[in-house]
Amino acid sequence: MTEYPTMNGAESVVRSLHGAGVSVCFANPGTSEMQFVDALDRTGLMRCVLGLFEGVVTGAADGYARMAGVPAVTLLHLAPGLSNASANMHNARKARSPMLNLVGDHAVRHRGYDAPLTSDVAGAAAPFSDWVKTATSPDTFARDAMEALGAAMARPNRVATLIAPADIGWDEGGVVAPPPPPPDFAPLDEHALERAAGMLDAETVLLVGGRVLEQPDAVALLHGIADKTGARVLAPTSNRRCDRGAGRAGIDKVPYPIDMALETLAPFKRAVLIETVPPVAFFAYPGKPSLLLPASCEVMTLAGLDGDGPAAIAALAERVRASKLIAPVELPPSPAAGAITPATIAAAIAHALPDNAIVVDESISGGRDIWRATRAAAPHAWISLTGGAIGDGIPMALGAAVACPDRPVVSLQADGSAMYTIQALWSQAREQANVTTVIFANRTYEILKKELFAVGANPGRSALDMLDLDRPHLDFVSLARGMGVPARRIEDAAELQRAIADAAHEPGPYLIEAMM
């Protein structure tokens, strides 16, 4: 604590974060964050990645954390910058991804005036953060930052937002603070273990999420348990990350469409939850339930969100004398020359995925067949949209590439969703991120059309105008080139497979507009 000469609050935060293992800063700074820009510059301790829009910054931080297991720090500019960042904070929060946001505010003495950028930063942070604090003094600022990091790294991981009034950062008196203590798991409940072991039969579903899905051995053990007992294994519809592919045990997910979800879960009288909560419908629909398990289903938690799911699974396997099981699966046939459809794009991706790839999935309706098709693809990590706030994919791909520079990233991106944070392509080009983006160009908010038809509407021109993206056409090749990313358009499924494989093996970003 005494090794540094006098420093300002901002420098004490940068040094403390670095000391605690935070080595990347995703930033879209403004005037009130210039002391951080200066401290990052002078210390040279972190890799700084600029986003041209704040949703890029938090989406990238989310993708980074999902792959690195530790958070980056973000740098955001007052309440409007924070609000631009919030949709992807929401997604990170729903993913239970660790995130640490540093948001500048006016100097304390300036906040009482109605300056143009004055607004309620803490109020804006609250709905999208699990932890919010405003720094009050340079000498406690780094300690606040370590508290924020501790909150982000707690079990389950959380979104922590520390608000930094400009003068707290620029005033001298900063004191470097020690890293937060490592978090503990909630202990395994032996009674719950016994109860779960006694519940397993063909009318029981094991619902597993969180860290379990990142450990293929734990999933394989689950399948052994299922094989031994007749129980079924399912994962939630959306997850922070899943490590899967050839030689690993796969897992089925609760389907997104409400009727399919209800049908999938209807047979079960008992549910055992491991690092997840009871599944809920994405939206409410007239005459349909919000909770997806049957009302009469007996639900018990073996390991909560704060528990150690893989350890619980190991204990359960021991109890029922099950061992790992990896069912053999095969790739679908390569697509023949022909139209790009949900089925052929899925087959193309399954064959094109390079070894050890990171798949970022924001493919929405066009990607419905990919999860199943890629079960036997080369081993990969799969990270996907979790909170339903579209515009997470291109930034997450950037962040994943920063976290894992030696792994190819394949970013599966619906066209409508792509436009929310399209600016992330520029950061991919600047960072020479190894990302192959595949745009699923169906030129519509297809999923909304389905929803509109589902509520029985008979849409006319005016409704379709709010759901179609075909007037004018979005030209993603031009958009990508405009931000320094080479790109091409492809209309044939077989060519698509070759193009993805080629691009994924080349360094740097590339974009393929797949015309569906």
Place this chain on the structure above:
Amino acid sequence: MTEYPTMNGAESVVRSLHGAGVSVCFANPGTSEMQFVDALDRTGLMRCVLGLFEGVVTGAADGYARMAGVPAVTLLHLAPGLSNASANMHNARKARSPMLNLVGDHAVRHRGYDAPLTSDVAGAAAPFSDWVKTATSPDTFARDAMEALGAAMARPNRVATLIAPADIGWDEGGVVAPPPPPPDFAPLDEHALERAAGMLDAETVLLVGGRVLEQPDAVALLHGIADKTGARVLAPTSNRRCDRGAGRAGIDKVPYPIDMALETLAPFKRAVLIETVPPVAFFAYPGKPSLLLPASCEVMTLAGLDGDGPAAIAALAERVRASKLIAPVELPPSPAAGAITPATIAAAIAHALPDNAIVVDESISGGRDIWRATRAAAPHAWISLTGGAIGDGIPMALGAAVACPDRPVVSLQADGSAMYTIQALWSQAREQANVTTVIFANRTYEILKKELFAVGANPGRSALDMLDLDRPHLDFVSLARGMGVPARRIEDAAELQRAIADAAHEPGPYLIEAMM
């Protein structure tokens, strides 16, 4: 109230809004707003304009309201959609522009579950709204909407956000509600008038904002008062709208840079405020004050934000026997062939502006000379960024063009700021909005570099990487074409003048990337 058969809540809101004069809906809807999409479609009462990102939606609504004088309605999707919209709600709020947001939420019965899109919508709305309410029943839903409209149209105008749980919109029982009563101005205070009249001399500044700047006759009368008494007339740095140009009285503004602002206001011992508040520094700086008027300055309000500024000015003019004064001004010379600089771009725009244009100003540092240069340009309305949340310009230009289809819009746009809501170009193309966008391509966050130098930093590579936009180059011609907007790049000031004049006379959108 009895003329309609049974209808759902959403339809009652659409019909009531239309009955109250709201005829445009800027929308980025999702599943929870499908009942509005359906009601807008079936009734055919409103022009619906789709934005590909929510910041486009609220920025367009702001530009629309500034030109139309009445709000459009926006349609937004839960808390993440609302947060994406919030930066331009912030700008509208600081402009005191009337805005009416309709934000979908989960059905009431679904809100208790932690669904992927569940979050605190009302909490997210509060920091960026002056008025927030959540609808509770189909039969009172339209009444709530009329209350929201009344709040938006109050004096001063406000940002009103009505949260619409999905079932309140889709359930039957909607009842059309009557329009809100028109707002009143606060009455003129005769004592204040007498006091103001007695204060006017060469050490007095008349600070005027709000509606006054939209009425050239009121500004001319102010100059008559100034001429008669020796007082100085100044407008705030940022304003909702100013109607100006050849044949109209111009007005100087308080400069943005803190040192220039302090120097401009230093001479004054007295200040009379009309539809504005005491000017505040944009940011706090070490050793500099937050309030820009001298601490010893006597400040009095002749007409508050809720007052009738033009009426107060007329009364004041009568009291001091002043009449309208329009000082003759001349255009700067047309730029010669040569580099595009802040001075030559200002001259080019001053000459190129067509008659009755709407100028949208988010030119930031590159546009510093334009306000003065365009004093004698063809008569025009000027709308600009007010809340410091960059990314308002391209959407506002869209909204202004929707409000005034017969007027050419010239959108002056800094490159860094353009990237926050670049998606608005697509809506400009779709709506065939008559907008000529001029990108001020200096390939840097120039204003932040100035701020960093101002705090005495000596930035290195890492700091500059967070402020420079030149690696890779942003190619705005490609970006525009990718969204259906024709575009060209220009490097010569004389050619720039011709290009702006040509594009502004052609229908539909066009983009000019002016290389500075």
